[in-house]
Amino acid sequence: MPTDPPKTQLHGIRVLVTGATSGLGAAMAAALTQAGARVMVTGRDESRAQAMADELGPPAVGWRLDVRDERSVAACVAGALEAWGGIDVLVNNAGIGMRTVNPRFMSEPQPFWEVTPAGFRDVVETKVVGCFLMARAVVPPMLADGGGRIVNISMNEQTMVRRGFVPYGPSGAGVEALSRVMEADLAGTSVTVNILLPGGATLTGMIPDGASAETRASLLDPAVMGPPIVWLASESAAGVHGRRIVATEFDPDG
Numbered sequence: 001m002p003t004d005p006p007k008t009q010l011h012g013i014r015v016l017v018t019g020a021t022s023g024l025g026a027a028m029a030a031a032l033t034q035a036g037a038r039v040m041v042t043g044r045d046e047s048r049a050q051a052m053a054d055e056l057g058p059p060a061v062g063w064r065l066d067v068r069d070e071r072s073v074a075a076c077v078a079g080a081l082e083a084w085g086g087i088d089v090l091v092n093n094a095g096i097g098m099r100t101v102n103p104r105f106m107s108e109p110q111p112f113w114e115v116t117p118a119g120f121r122d123v124v125e126t127k128v129v130g131c132f133l134m135a136r137a138v139v140p141p142m143l144a145d146g147g148g149r150i151v152n153i154s155m156n157e158q159t160m161v162r163r164g165f166v167p168y169g170p171s172g173a174g175v176e177a178l179s180r181v182m183e184a185d186l187a188g189t190s191v192t193v194n195i196l197l198p199g200g201a202t203l204t205g206m207i208p209d210g211a212s213a214e215t216r217a218s219l220l221d222p223a224v225m226g227p228p229i230v231w232l233a234s235e236s237a238a239g240v241h242g243r244r245i246v247a248t249e250f251d252p253d254g
Contacts, residue, residue: 013089014037014087014089015032015088016039016040016077016134017029017032017039017041017091018067018092018093021042022043026052028226031225031226035234037089040060043064044066046062061083068129086148087142089148089233090150091153092131093153095126100119101166110166111164131178132178135182143191150192152194153225154172155168155197160176179195180242187242192239194243196245198246199220199249200220224247227247228245
């Protein structure tokens with residue numbers, strides 16, 4: 001006997017995911033396509049973005065995107081609008097981890113005054129400025145199209161203020177503050193904004209060099225982000241606005 005499709009079935013919902021070639025972004029892109037969404041897989045490396053899109057199948061397309069560059073952002077959003085006619089969901093995931101400024105950040109914390117200005121700028125511009133530029137570009141067409149959803153990917157509050165975590169921690173705090181302002185600015189409109197975070201360290205390319213097998217075994221699978229991101233893109237989450245969702249604690253009925 002045929003059964004009704006689950007409420008989280010996405011039926012062609014159009015989703016743009018930044019930083020989707022690996023880690024959390026790749027896991028979310030996979031979950032979204034499996035649920036029936038059309039996904040634009042983006043990353044700085046065009047070949048990696050296209051390879052990931054090919055792996056996910058026909059509902060996915062690859063696009064080179066540098067979220068720090070407003071011209072690249074504009075071209076990406078224009079490409080999505082041309083291909084799909086609109087964008088239903090933006091997942092602001094692009095980010096750079098602590099490895100870029102200190103490959104051994106867990107075992108040998110680096111004080112903030114030893115972080116290079118270039119390293120600081122790269123992390124903050126990718127996470128915070130990138131989040132701003134992407135949202136700034138998609139909100140006008142979303143409003144004109146009758147609605148849309150923005151999901152900003154964040155981190156645990158303990159990580160934001162952890163010793164040796166400049167600039168990664170402050171970049172997460174910046175995204176949280178930016179998200180709250182976005183929520184306030186968009187209150188009462190047809191565009192919603194929510195925050196999603198894993199709930200712990202995840203097994204991605206951001207883990208430090210020399211991490212032990214025990215440490216790796218304790219890390220979360222990036223797939224933990226799948227159920228909440230699919231729910232946030234679904235009909236079930238219509239009208240959900242201003243939530244901070246922790247993936248490890250996610251309960252769609254809670």
